[in-house]
Amino acid sequence: MADINKLQSKENTLFKSALRFYEIKQYKKGLKATEQILKKNPEHGETLALKGLFLCNLGRKEEGYAEVKHGIKNNIKSYICWHVYGLVNRLDKNYEEAIKCYTQALRIDKDNIQIVRDLANLQIQMRNYEALNETEFQLVNLRPNLKQFWIGLAFSYYLLKKYDSALKVLEAFESSLKEKPVETKYEVSEMLLFKNLITEESGDLEGALKHLEQFEDKIVDKKSLLESRARILVNLNRKEEAEKVYRELFDRNSNCDSYLQNIFKCNNINLENPSDDDVKKIIEINKGLLEKYPKSLILRRTPLIYLKGEEFNTEMKDYLKTYFIKCVPSLFNSIKNIFNDAEKAKAIESIALEYYDQIVKNGKFDGDENKQYPTTYLWILIFLAKLYDHKREASKALEYVNKAIDHTPTLVESYMLKARIYKHDNDLETAMKIMNEARELDLQDRFVNSKCVKYMLRNGNIDEAEKTAGLFTKADSPSPLADLTEMQCIWYEYEKAMAYAKKGNNGLALKLLHQINTHFKDIYDDQFDFHVYCLRKSSFRAYIDLLTYEDKIKSHPYYFKAAVALIRLYLKLNSQPRKTKEELENEKFANLSPSERKKAMRKARKAQLKNAQAQAEQNQKNDTNKKVDDDPDGEKLLNAKDYVEECIPFVKSLLEFAPTRIETHILATQVYTLKKKYLLALKSLKKSYALDKNNAEVINNIDQFVKNFNADKDTVNATSRKIIEEEIAKIAK
Structure with missing residues (x-):
């Protein structure tokens, strides 16, 4: 009886070709090759598994998984079948299952270097550093002459904070080489800096300095x-030496605020709460540096933060006059944080108005011989308009910005500022129209176009916003939104979601907010491609920064905004009675006549079919794995069984990555109260109360918590009930 898992010479050659097609991502050709083999050997396990891999990469996942499983069933002892199953799971971002598959493959072929490398990548992706260390050790044993594996082993020890072991591995590798390998200066440099970082983090500061x-x-x-040296010297309390190094760094970049702050700290200055002596030291050091670096903006601004009274006024007069003459558009933003001090804010306003009067009366500043260019007057007007907009005095702000527009009708910034003033005054319609005027002044400016799109969305003009956004998207894209989604344009998706939510189109709002969550998942998954690359290219410190950034990716402001909006929308939907599909459609087209409604519904269905067809055609053109949107209107999201349950993953993310924001604990309290998880709800309720006990939502949450808890008191276990009653008594009135 013939062995179903053995191939003849011709089919074996075809199988090797199919593997090659997978490596170069020619999935259609690979699929054809496997189908040719299966004509003669329909039950060959490894070919079936490989066929499944190609199908999955072509978007036919259901068929693909079935073929892979069929292949494993026919040849359960094949490491190739298990490796392929791992690749399929990895493609689906199911990393834990992929690790199990690779582990099974290695039981069959324990020294397969490709599988071991793939396993190491998955382990670091999952941040399983202990297992990674074992895998990297195995790689070194398999190929002790490969530098990359030694570096990987050292790196795994570093991630485990076993610094001595990391250094010993690097030293062992270097001593094992009979001849030094040819390395670029960059590779040598990065290796030395990586070693130094390990030494520093191990606590051997003297050793790191030497x-x-x-x-x-x-x-x-x-x-x-220089940065490493300065940091180590500070930690060794050798501040005088550290200051010299920071001054050397400041010489390289005289607009770096962190270098300047560190120079101050090296002089034992308390920057958080400076005394009068501290302020004198700051001004003295700053003055000395300013003589050497007169063009440094950071040095010109620093005294304004610490000086008070007449000294502040004198310094601010000089500062404003200098940058009014230079016509610096960002002048107001450069001192915006100073406006938190009411006395200083009043002084700035007085000085700016004084300069305005001088220019209007004489065309020059008092004490100057020469008259100023007209642009000086223009930028004083814009500064004053920004100042009054910041104070939310719309009429005064508009007075000055209108004068600026009359003076120079072609300056885009003036129109953008005027639009912002109207936006802050809650006149979104006028704000949108003026921002569109700004856009029309320079049709090639993507930034102004984006601002205009945002204002359109805030005003509810969704179709017009998409059309305007489309002026800067790919012409061959199915729609502007499709291109912006592919580019992960999160601000657009968020603003559009808010616009849909405001109009009551909750399905599309949910869809866009979930899309933002998908972007953050994709950004996290994208690091997978760099695990091998960074070690091969000796980018050790950049790699550490990447891993640190990815671990905190959900602390990004836009993730926070989207998660908060999503939870609030789900809670709103939960508080309302469920609507049937017919009721939702009737609500959507409520303002239309019966004939117009039929026409609109027919148009929506056509658009849905057209979108699905366009994506299907795109999938056929490209030899890649692209999903077809099976929920273009967000109906599946809207029909979720339990809206509150849908909130849980986002609440957990906010609690982990935004634990100091009151919104996090307000929403966590509401969600956990509804889920009857009273201890978790109480924990967040206490934190929100500590952050702002007078917040209206916090007060409402206390009342709702007490009401729900009292209703369910008998179902809560005695220990938990006692804790809750004691704690709630401290905050409930």
Whole structure:
């Protein structure tokens, strides 16, 4: 009886070709090759598994998984079948299952270097550092001559904070080489800086400092060298030496605020709550630096933060006059934080008005011989308009911005500022129209176009906004939204979601907010491609930064905004009675006559079919795995069984990544109260109360919590009930 898992020579060659097609991502050709093999060997397990892999990459996942499982069933002892099953799970971002598959493959072929490498990538993706360390050790044993595997092992020890072991691995690798490999200066430099970082984090600061001195000539990244040296010297309390290094760094970049702050700290200045002596030191140091770097904006601004009274007025007069003459558009923003001090804000307003009067009367500043150019007057007007807009005095702000427009009718910034004033005054219709005027002054400016789109969405003009956004999207894209989604244009999706929510189109609002969540998942998944690349390219410190950034990706402001909006929308839907599909459609087309309603519904269905067809055609053109949108209107999201349950993952993310925001705890309280998880609700209720006990939502949450808890008191276990009653008594009135 013939072995179903053995191929003849011709089919074996075809199988190798199919593997090659997978490597170069020619999935259709690979699929044809596997189908040719299966004509003669229909039950060949490895070919069936490989066929499934190609199908999955072509978007036919159901068929693909079935073929892979069929292949494993026919040849359960094949490492190839298990490896392929792992690849399929990895493609689906199901990393835990992929790890199980790779582990099974390695039981069959324990020394397969490709599978071991793939396993290491998955382990670091899942942040399973202990297992990663074992896998990297295995790779070193398999190929002890490959630098990349030694680096990987050292890196795994570093991630485990086993710094001594990491250094020993690097030293063992170097000593094992009979001849030094040919390396670029960059690779040597990065290796030395990585070693230095390990030494520093191990606590051996003296050793790290000596290491920098020993290899200074081989480190090409001088900025990183100086920053490391300065940081180590500060931690060694050798502040005088550290100050010299920070001054050297400041010489390289005299507009770097962190270098300046560190110079102050090296002089034992308390920047959080400076005394009078501290302020004197700051001004003295700043003055000395300003003489050397007269063009430094940061040095010109620093005294304004710390000086008070007449000294502040004198400094501010000089500052404003200098940058009015230079016509700096960002002048107001550069001192915006100073407006938190009411006395200083009043002084700034008085000085700006004084300069305005001088220019209007004489065309020059008092004490000057020469008259100013007309642009000086223009930018004083814009500054005053921004100042009064900041104070939310719309009439005064409009007075000055209108004068600026009359003076120079072609300056885009003036129209944008005027639109913003109207926006802050809640006149969104006028704000949108004026922002569109600004856009029409410069049709090539993407930034102004984007601002106009945002104003259109805020005013509810969704179709017009999409059309305007489409002026800067790909012409061959199915729609502007499709291109913006592909580019992960989160601000647009968020603003559009809010516009849909305001109009009551909750399905599309949910869809767009979930799309933002998908973007953040994709950004996290995208790091997978860099696990091998960064170690191969010796980008160790950049790789550490990448891992740190990815671990905190959901602390991004737009994730927070989208998660909060999503939870609020779900809670709103939960508080309302469910509507049938007919009721939702009737509500959507409520303002239309029966004939217009039929026409609109027919048009919507056609658009839905056209979108699905366009995406299907795109999938056929491209040899890639692209999903067809099976829920273009968000109806599936709207028909979720339990709206409150849908909130849980987002509440958990907010609690982990935004634990200091009151919105996080307000929403967590509401969600956990509804889910009858009273201890969790109480925990967030207490935190929100501590942040702002007078907040209206916090007060309402207390009342609702007490009401719900009292209704369910008998179902709560005695210990929990006692804790809750004691704690709630402290905050409930």
